[in-house]
Amino acid sequence: MGRSPCCEKAHTNKGAWTKEEDQRLINYIRVHGEGCWRSLPKAAGLLRCGKSCRLRWINYLRPDLKRGNFTEEEDELIIKLHSLLGNKWSLIAGRLPGRTDNEIKNYWNTHIKRKLISRGIDPQTHRPLNLTANTNTVTAPTELDFRNTPTSVSKSSSIKNPSLDFNYNEFQFKSNTDSLEEPNCTASSGMTTDEEQQEQLHKKQQYDPSNGQDLNLELSIGIVSADSSRVSSANSAESKPKVDNNNFQFLEQAMVAKAVCLCWQLGFGTSEICRNCQNSNSNGFYSYCRPLDS
DNA sequence: AACAAACTCAACCGCGATATA
DNA sequence: TTATATCGCGGTTGAGTTTGT
Numbered sequence: 001m002g003r004s005p006c007c008e009k010a011h012t013n014k015g016a017w018t019k020e021e022d023q024r025l026i027n028y029i030r031v032h033g034e035g036c037w038r039s040l041p042k043a044a045g046l047l048r049c050g051k052s053c054r055l056r057w058i059n060y061l062r063p064d065l066k067r068g069n070f071t072e073e074e075d076e077l078i079i080k081l082h083s084l085l086g087n088k089w090s091l092i093a094g095r096l097p098g099r100t101d102n103e104i105k106n107y108w109n110t111h112i113k114r115k116l117i118s119r120g121i122d123p124q125t126h127r128p129l130n131l132t133a134n135t136n137t138v139t140a141p142t143e144l145d146f147r148n149t150p151t152s153v154s155k156s157s158s159i160k161n162p163s164l165d166f167n168y169n170e171f172q173f174k175s176n177t178d179s180l181e182e183p184n185c186t187a188s189s190g191m192t193t194d195e196e197q198q199e200q201l202h203k204k205q206q207y208d209p210s211n212g213q214d215l216n217l218e219l220s221i222g223i224v225s226a227d228s229s230r231v232s233s234a235n236s237a238e239s240k241p242k243v244d245n246n247n248f249q250f251l252e253q254a255m256v257a258k259a260v261c262l263c264w265q266l267g268f269g270t271s272e273i274c275r276n277c278q279n280s281n282s283n284g285f286y287s288y289c290r291p292l293d294s
Numbered sequence: 295a296a297c298a299a300a301c302t303c304a305a306c307c308g309c310g311a312t313a314t315a
Numbered sequence: 316t317t318a319t320a321t322c323g324c325g326g327t328t329g330a331g332t333t334t335g336t
Contacts, residue, residue, distance in 0.1 A: 016304075016330085038321060054322080055305065090324060105325075106303050 013047045017056055021046055025053055026061055059102045066098025070107055078104060078112060083126040 013021070028044035034057065037050030046053060070078075074096060081092045089101035089108075096104065113123040120129050 014306080050321080051323090052305080058323095059304070087325065101324075102304075110302060 012041075012049045012052070014052075017048075017060075021048065022056070022061060025057060029057060029061075055102075059100045062100075064098055065100065070099075070111075074099070075112060075115070078108065079116065079126075082108065082112075082123075 024044050024046055025040075028040065032040075032043070037054045040046075040050055040053050041048045044053070048056075077096065078092060081095055085091050087105075089105045093099050093101040093104050108123075116123040116126075117129070121127070122129050
């Protein structure tokens with residue numbers, strides 16, 4: 001019944017890794033590659049659980065780790081990504097080559113939070129601190145906060161402050177999500193070094209705010225359609241990336257239905273209700289829809 | 295020099311999603 | 316189909332280090 005245990009916890013080391021343990025892990029992964037963390041410790045002669053080995057490798061031993069201080073550009077990129085993704089450290093790390101989720105998480109908590117506060121910005125909402133403090137009832141970005149679980153967004157039926165902040169448009173998601181796909185794992189990408197370099201350069205160009213190409217943040221916010229079959233079929237498609245993988249196209253599809261067109265209701269964006277919303281009932285939920293023609 | 299407070303960051307913990315027997 | 320393990324993630328902890336008094 002079920003799988004066998006990954007390791008005998010009574011016989012595993014804990015705490016800081018020794019140089020010898022590190023070397024064993026490095027040597028093993030050099031020969032056999034990443035993966036199969038369950039059997040790795042025994043095969044590598046380590047008295048650690050696979051989980052610990054994985055963490056040590058990913059956060060510390062991987063050869064492609066950048067190390068060293070974060071640059072100003074990285075700081076700003078992290079802030080922008082956090083404003084879009086929230087505490088999705090692994091996703092944020094995916095956009096910063098050579099940085100780990102743990103590293104970014106620590107850096108956020110120890111440096112960037114303070115930096116934002118000193119700028120008068122709330123690190124959680126990315127809005128001015130005084131605004132955050134004064135809008136305890138319902139603030140628009142909170143109301144429209146899509147950074148966490150998308151299905152939990154916009155459940156309130158009354159938006160008290162319609163002065164929505166769409167400044168995030170300067171850093172936009174493309175609805176086709178090309179630019180947000182998870183970077184391939186170097187160990188399993190199958191790409192040659194040149195291909196990897198080109199791919200990385202391409203991605204860098206896509207994300208580099210300094211080259212004037214910002215991500216496209218066209219999005220729809222609403223509740224998932226009652227037509228759950230549509231959602232679940234999208235969810236179970238063999239090739240479907242995980243929602244965690246930023247499948248915003250899927251989210252967009254799921255969110256459009258049964259929502260009131262916010263761009264029309266609030267009078268910006270389009271002058272008429274978009275087709276996405278034309279057939280939906282006014283049920284008290286709102287969506288900011290990407291016009292189908294665009 | 296000695297101590298305490300503050301800071302840093304590697305490692306651990308617990309959970310949800312997924313895989314597998 | 317079910318029970319259980321693995322994987323990967325975000326949150327938290329605590330040992331080691333730095334800074335202030």
